Amino acid sequence: MDFAGAYSPENLKFLLDGLYITLIVAFAAIVLSFILGCVIGVIRYTKVPVLSPIMFVFVELIRNLPLLLLIFFIRFALPEVGIKMGLITAAIAALTIFEAAMIAEIVRGGLASVDKGQIEAARSSGLSSFQTLWHIVLPQGLRRMVPPLVSQFISLLKDTSLAVVISLPELMHNAQIVIGHGYTYTIPTLILVAVIYFTVNFMLSIVSRRLESKSI
Amino acid sequence: MIDFHQVEKHYGHFHVLKSIDLHVQEGEVVVVVGPSGSGKSTMLRCINRLETITSGDLTVNNLTVNDRKTDINKLRKDIGMVFQHFNLYPHKRVIDNITLAPIKVLGLSKEEAEKTAMYYLEKVGIADKAKAYPSQLSGGQQQRVAIARGLAMKPKIMLFDEPTSALDPEMVGEVLDVMRALAREGMTMVVVTHEMGFAREVADRVIFMDQGQIVEEAEPEQFFASPREERTQTFLSRVLSH
Numbered sequence: 001m002d003f004a005g006a007y008s009p010e011n012l013k014f015l016l017d018g019l020y021i022t023l024i025v026a027f028a029a030i031v032l033s034f035i036l037g038c039v040i041g042v043i044r045y046t047k048v049p050v051l052s053p054i055m056f057v058f059v060e061l062i063r064n065l066p067l068l069l070l071i072f073f074i075r076f077a078l079p080e081v082g083i084k085m086g087l088i089t090a091a092i093a094a095l096t097i098f099e100a101a102m103i104a105e106i107v108r109g110g111l112a113s114v115d116k117g118q119i120e121a122a123r124s125s126g127l128s129s130f131q132t133l134w135h136i137v138l139p140q141g142l143r144r145m146v147p148p149l150v151s152q153f154i155s156l157l158k159d160t161s162l163a164v165v166i167s168l169p170e171l172m173h174n175a176q177i178v179i180g181h182g183y184t185y186t187i188p189t190l191i192l193v194a195v196i197y198f199t200v201n202f203m204l205s206i207v208s209r210r211l212e213s214k215s216i
Numbered sequence: 217m218i219d220f221h222q223v224e225k226h227y228g229h230f231h232v233l234k235s236i237d238l239h240v241q242e243g244e245v246v247v248v249v250g251p252s253g254s255g256k257s258t259m260l261r262c263i264n265r266l267e268t269i270t271s272g273d274l275t276v277n278n279l280t281v282n283d284r285k286t287d288i289n290k291l292r293k294d295i296g297m298v299f300q301h302f303n304l305y306p307h308k309r310v311i312d313n314i315t316l317a318p319i320k321v322l323g324l325s326k327e328e329a330e331k332t333a334m335y336y337l338e339k340v341g342i343a344d345k346a347k348a349y350p351s352q353l354s355g356g357q358q359q360r361v362a363i364a365r366g367l368a369m370k371p372k373i374m375l376f377d378e379p380t381s382a383l384d385p386e387m388v389g390e391v392l393d394v395m396r397a398l399a400r401e402g403m404t405m406v407v408v409t410h411e412m413g414f415a416r417e418v419a420d421r422v423i424f425m426d427q428g429q430i431v432e433e434a435e436p437e438q439f440f441a442s443p444r445e446e447r448t449q450t451f452l453s454r455v456l457s458h
Contacts, residue, residue: 125317126293
C-alpha cells in the first residue's frame, strides 16, 4: 500500500478532474430528470388522455431495463441510426431518461397522496383544476416527495459511475487509471474515492433532512 | 334558487338518487336528515357538481348544473361548501386558507381579501388564530375556519355536509352557533346533519331521505311532532329516543 504515491499531486488532481465530470453529469441529469419526471408525473396524475397511457408505457419500459443497457444503447446504438452525441451528452441523456422514469413515479405517488377532500374543497370554491394542482396539490405533494427524491438523486450520483463503460472520464474511470499505475495504489485510491462519494452523497442526505424537518 | 326536477343518479347498478324533486328558495334553510347511505350527501354534492347526475334537471342560480356549456367554476364561486372533515389546506395558514379563492377566483387584491377574511374570522369568533396553521386548531375551530372560508367568497348558497359529525361532542355547539347566526341573517342554506335539535330550531323545512328518495318534507314542528310517513316515524323514534 503506497499512500504517498497514490496521493501524489498529479493523481489527486486527476481524481478531482474525474469528480468534476461526475458532478457536472450528475447535476445536469438531476435537473433535467427532475423537470422531465415532474412533467410525466403530473401527466400521469392528471390522467391526460392519450399522453398518460403513452407515459405509462415509457415509465414501465425504462424502469424495467438496466441503466447499463440504456447507456450502451445511447452511446453505441443511436449513432448507427445517425443520432450522434458526445460522451458527456450521452451519459447525461441516458441518466436523464432513466431517472425521469423513476422520478415520474415518485411525483405521481406524491401527488396522489394528497387528501382528496382538499381537492374537493378547492374545486368547490371555484378554483380551476390547474389552480388546485398548483396551489393545493403540488406544494404538499412536493414536500412529501423530498425524501424519496433525494434517495433517487443519491442513486443517480452513484450511477454516474456506470458511465465508466463508455469511458466517460468521471471519478470511477479516473480511479481505475490511477490504480493502473501500480498495484500498490489500489487500496489507497479506492479508499479515497469511497470517501469522496460518501461525502458528496452524505451532504445530499443532510440537505434532505433539513427540507424534511421544514415540512409539516 | 336550487331546483331538482326528477333527478336520478346511478353508481353502476346502485341507484343512489331516485326521482328527486326539491326546490329551495332564496333565504331558506333546508335541513336534510335520514339514515346513513340514504343519499343525502350525494344529493347535496350534486348541487355544486362534485357528483354528476344521471338524468333529470338540476338548476342552481339559473344555471343548468350538468350542462356542458355551464362554466362550472362560475357556478361554484356562488356556492360555499363545508365538509364533514373540514378539508382545510394544512400547508397554508388560516388566513391564507380563506384568501386563496377570493384572490384567485374573484380577483381581489391580497389586502382586500385579507380584510374580508378577518371580518369573517371575527364573525366565527377566531380572529386571533389567523396566523395559525390548521393543525394547531381544535376540530371546532377548524370547522369555523372552513365556514369563514366559504363565506369569504360571498356566496349566494352555503352547503353543509354533516359539519358536526367529525367533532368531539363539546365542540358541536360552537359550530352550530355559527350556523344558527348565519341562518338568521338570511343565508340560503342546505344542511345535511344528524343534529335533530338544530333541524327543529333552525330549519324552515326538513327533508327526510331514505334509500335515495325524499320520503317526506315538512316544516320542523310538523315534521317532529307528527310525521306522516311510517319510515320517518321509525327513523325519528330511533334517533330521538336517546
